Amino acid sequence: MSDTDNRPHIVILGGGFGGLAAARELDDPSMRVTLIDRRNHHLFQPLLYQVATAGLSAPSIAAPLRQILRKQANATVLMDEAMDIDLAHRRVQLRQGPIDYDYLVVATGATHAYFGHDDWAADAPGLKTLDDAFTIRRRVLTAFERAEREDDPAKRQAWLNFVVVGGGATGVELAGTLAEIARHTLPREFRRADPRRANVVLVEAGPRLLPAFADALSAKARRQLEKLGVQVRTGTAVTAIDGGGVLLGEEPMQARTVLWAAGVSASSLGRTLDAGLDRAGRVRVEPDLSLPAHPEVFVVGDLASLVQADGKPVPGVAPAAKQMGRHAATRIRALLRGETGKAPFRYRDDGSLATIGRMAAVAQFGKLKLSGVLAWWVWLIAHVYFLIGFRNRLVVLLDWAWAYWTYQRHARIVTGEDVKIGNPTLPEDASG
Amino acid sequence: MSDTDNRPHIVILGGGFGGLAAARELDDPSMRVTLIDRRNHHLFQPLLYQVATAGLSAPSIAAPLRQILRKQANATVLMDEAMDIDLAHRRVQLRQGPIDYDYLVVATGATHAYFGHDDWAADAPGLKTLDDAFTIRRRVLTAFERAEREDDPAKRQAWLNFVVVGGGATGVELAGTLAEIARHTLPREFRRADPRRANVVLVEAGPRLLPAFADALSAKARRQLEKLGVQVRTGTAVTAIDGGGVLLGEEPMQARTVLWAAGVSASSLGRTLDAGLDRAGRVRVEPDLSLPAHPEVFVVGDLASLVQADGKPVPGVAPAAKQMGRHAATRIRALLRGETGKAPFRYRDDGSLATIGRMAAVAQFGKLKLSGVLAWWVWLIAHVYFLIGFRNRLVVLLDWAWAYWTYQRHARIVTGEDVKIGNPTLPEDASG
Numbered sequence: 001m002s003d004t005d006n007r008p009h010i011v012i013l014g015g016g017f018g019g020l021a022a023a024r025e026l027d028d029p030s031m032r033v034t035l036i037d038r039r040n041h042h043l044f045q046p047l048l049y050q051v052a053t054a055g056l057s058a059p060s061i062a063a064p065l066r067q068i069l070r071k072q073a074n075a076t077v078l079m080d081e082a083m084d085i086d087l088a089h090r091r092v093q094l095r096q097g098p099i100d101y102d103y104l105v106v107a108t109g110a111t112h113a114y115f116g117h118d119d120w121a122a123d124a125p126g127l128k129t130l131d132d133a134f135t136i137r138r139r140v141l142t143a144f145e146r147a148e149r150e151d152d153p154a155k156r157q158a159w160l161n162f163v164v165v166g167g168g169a170t171g172v173e174l175a176g177t178l179a180e181i182a183r184h185t186l187p188r189e190f191r192r193a194d195p196r197r198a199n200v201v202l203v204e205a206g207p208r209l210l211p212a213f214a215d216a217l218s219a220k221a222r223r224q225l226e227k228l229g230v231q232v233r234t235g236t237a238v239t240a241i242d243g244g245g246v247l248l249g250e251e252p253m254q255a256r257t258v259l260w261a262a263g264v265s266a267s268s269l270g271r272t273l274d275a276g277l278d279r280a281g282r283v284r285v286e287p288d289l290s291l292p293a294h295p296e297v298f299v300v301g302d303l304a305s306l307v308q309a310d311g312k313p314v315p316g317v318a319p320a321a322k323q324m325g326r327h328a329a330t331r332i333r334a335l336l337r338g339e340t341g342k343a344p345f346r347y348r349d350d351g352s353l354a355t356i357g358r359m360a361a362v363a364q365f366g367k368l369k370l371s372g373v374l375a376w377w378v379w380l381i382a383h384v385y386f387l388i389g390f391r392n393r394l395v396v397l398l399d400w401a402w403a404y405w406t407y408q409r410h411a412r413i414v415t416g417e418d419v420k421i422g423n424p425t426l427p428e429d430a431s432g
Numbered sequence: 433m434s435d436t437d438n439r440p441h442i443v444i445l446g447g448g449f450g451g452l453a454a455a456r457e458l459d460d461p462s463m464r465v466t467l468i469d470r471r472n473h474h475l476f477q478p479l480l481y482q483v484a485t486a487g488l489s490a491p492s493i494a495a496p497l498r499q500i501l502r503k504q505a506n507a508t509v510l511m512d513e514a515m516d517i518d519l520a521h522r523r524v525q526l527r528q529g530p531i532d533y534d535y536l537v538v539a540t541g542a543t544h545a546y547f548g549h550d551d552w553a554a555d556a557p558g559l560k561t562l563d564d565a566f567t568i569r570r571r572v573l574t575a576f577e578r579a580e581r582e583d584d585p586a587k588r589q590a591w592l593n594f595v596v597v598g599g600g601a602t603g604v605e606l607a608g609t610l611a612e613i614a615r616h617t618l619p620r621e622f623r624r625a626d627p628r629r630a631n632v633v634l635v636e637a638g639p640r641l642l643p644a645f646a647d648a649l650s651a652k653a654r655r656q657l658e659k660l661g662v663q664v665r666t667g668t669a670v671t672a673i674d675g676g677g678v679l680l681g682e683e684p685m686q687a688r689t690v691l692w693a694a695g696v697s698a699s700s701l702g703r704t705l706d707a708g709l710d711r712a713g714r715v716r717v718e719p720d721l722s723l724p725a726h727p728e729v730f731v732v733g734d735l736a737s738l739v740q741a742d743g744k745p746v747p748g749v750a751p752a753a754k755q756m757g758r759h760a761a762t763r764i765r766a767l768l769r770g771e772t773g774k775a776p777f778r779y780r781d782d783g784s785l786a787t788i789g790r791m792a793a794v795a796q797f798g799k800l801k802l803s804g805v806l807a808w809w810v811w812l813i814a815h816v817y818f819l820i821g822f823r824n825r826l827v828v829l830l831d832w833a834w835a836y837w838t839y840q841r842h843a844r845i846v847t848g849e850d851v852k853i854g855n856p857t858l859p860e861d862a863s864g
Contacts (some may be wrong), residue, residue, distance in 0.1 A: 066618075189498040
């Protein structure tokens with residue numbers, strides 16, 4: 001890309017919470033900013049499970065990066081994908097050509113990982129992108145359709161068994177919502193297979209759900225899920241997954257729908273950065289988020305691995321990514337002013353929230369712990385507040401009010417040209 | 433499928449306007465109704481172009497068939513696809529097994545057709561399903577992204593040239609909306625390629641746009657489109673299409689995005705019905721919509737070909753499909769009561785509407801002809817009124833008000849795992 005602009009050029013890779021926060025913080029006509037993402041949109045991932053479970057439309061939780069930054073005249077958005085980073089020459093190799101930088105912010109995040117079992121991916125989709133959400137929506141809705149068509153009781157039940165692997169926030173949210181759909185949204189609509197016979201099993205290898213929360217809230221979350229009809233199996237490892245079901249330790253369970261919410265691994269771009277990686281493939285950064293020996297390169301968000309001075313690791317959550325993006329931007333502005341200090345990043349914990357179902361959630365703000373209805377209201381207000389764009393906030397509120405009163409979910413649409421409803425013996429038929 | 437129910441069984445193939453109208457008209461506990469569609473949803477096709485052009489979310493114009501019919505206790509919905517019809521044994525072969533009927537309503541509609549040029553399909557997507565709309569949305573939005581990345585002026589312009597083939601309602605709506613997006617929605621958001629340089633060319637082989645409307649309205653529609661910046665080329669045949677552009681007669685035009693709104697052909701299921709077909713593959717039905725020699729089988733909607741007593745063919749539009757569906761249902765009820773007459777179907781023309789852009793439309797109600805702002809308001813009220821579901825009506829109104837005031841389009845989200853942003857020389861990269 002040719003350019004005659006002499007301003008310092010800051011390239012940001014990734015338009016998630018970290019990259020977007022950095023771009024916004026660099027709104028200054030004395031520098032130019034290029035934000036690069038292989039998707040055209042910023043995604044509000046905390047509500048992605050609602051797209052997967054047909055409660056929200058995709059455009060309600062996503063906004064074009066160009067539109068978000070349209071008033072920031074020093075910022076250019078490019079839809080492209082970084083393939084390699086040449087630190088010595090300060091150049092990023094994109095799919096469509098190279099781009100040079102003076103400062104670089106790498107914020108390409110993480111994806112789901114199967115702990116060495118990549119062959120599970122086809123039978124147990126994870127949830128990171130809108131396309132992942134469409135895949136899960138298609139499989140879940142198609143499973144109920146297949147149950148309705150099935151005369152054999154055992155085979156029918158296999159279509160009504162849902163296994164969610166992983167007891168973190170995403171797993172809890174998916175399991176709780178699936179149970180609600182089966183018990184409240186669908187029953188009156190099927191004539192042969194009763195959706196209330198659906199089994200939703202939430203499997204967690206560790207000793208408790210929501211390990212990021214206090215013990216007491218883990219226990220509350222479990223009770224709230226069980227009240228919704230979810231079977232919670234903690235201390236249980238999934239040892240095999242295929243199209244017909246799972247092995248829970250040694251115990252087989254028939255289930256045609258398995259959802260993966262267990263593990264993440266960092267973007268592979270981290271491996272090109274000439275720095276140490278932790279076990280999840282995240283880049284070990286300096287306390288100021290820069291790369292060792294490369295003070296002009298910062299890594300933020302889920303791709304960064306940092307243990308703070310107090311011994312606590314920075315968690316892989318949206319608020320941490322935002323704070324890191326802003327910190328990297330502040331550091332770049334200081335470097336451009338000629339300052340030499342390396343102010344360390346400090347994560348400010350504004351609290352944690354996880355929702356379970358209608359009027360059920362858990363929340364933790366330092367020593368304050370909430371559960372049930374009150375936590376649910378806090379969750380709702382916080383999520384609507386942080387959604388980008390007035391229109392999205394209004395429509396999401398409307399959709400939620402509608403869903404609350406009617407028990408309906410408005411996005412129950414199966415799409416995808418590859419939906420095959422043919423051979424019932426092959427698991428991939430359910431979703432392609 | 434085993435069944436011990438002795439009530440007469442009416443099977444309806446297709447959950448579009450015709451099939452759904454028939455099912456609703458057969459809400460009677462003395463009979464049982466099975467509605468079969470290979471999708472899980474009814475689609476409000478008149479607004480599909482707005483999903484394709486990122487103005488509406490898919491769930492705003494689609495509703496699960498099960499949900500629509502949930503209170504009609506005699507109706508069962510199955511997600512499956514009819515492969516063959518055995519008229520002699522009154523049996524439909526579905527992908528997942530056979531189903532027997534006493535009465536059959538075939539309402540599987542039409543799809544777009546390339547007049548013997550099926551190889552054009554990959555480079556000129558048509559618009560019939562939600563997946564088609566996502567494909568068009570992805571291609572259009574990606575084209576502007578590619579233009580922004582392109583340094584060569586001629587190649588950049590090729591990404592900014594859009595050809596819409598076919599001057600019926602869909603073609604007019606797509607072309608008008610594309611011109612608005614280029615001129616009003618996107619300009620402030622791109623830094624290098626000015627979206628206002630986009631050329632939208634609407635090509636029609638016949639002498640005028642909107643042939644279903646009066647001459648004066650065709651001329652008005654053309655003027656309104658030209659005011660929006662659309663180049664209208666009537667009397668011009670497209671003779672070739674590939675990834676690089678089109679041939680208009682002998683004249684080549686570079687364009688990386690070509691949309692097909694020119695032709696439809698009836699569902700291939702018509703060929704299994706042992707009846708005459710017209711040139712578009714539609715089934716020639718008796719005046720009462722039944723099959724010759726099979727008074728228990730009715731064909732309705734876009735799959736039916738019928739010239740009425742006054743010599744006018746029934747048009748392939750949503751109101752005609754609905755009226756036909758209701759007529760077939762009424763005939764079945766009469767047959768079940770033992771009546772022998774064969775009341776003919778009569779199409780009641782409630783008027784025609786086509787929208788062109790902001791505050792621009794044409795409308796024709798018998799001798800009353802409207803254009804401009806007034807026609808646009810009539811169009812808006814009619815389309816919201818006929819949308820299924822209170823929630824959808826409210827959200828669509830909200831989205832339209834939002835788009836009107838801000839010029840924004842909220843569904844500008846590129847999805848599809850197969851989006852390739854790699855090799856700029858291959859046309860299929862733009863959309864996969």
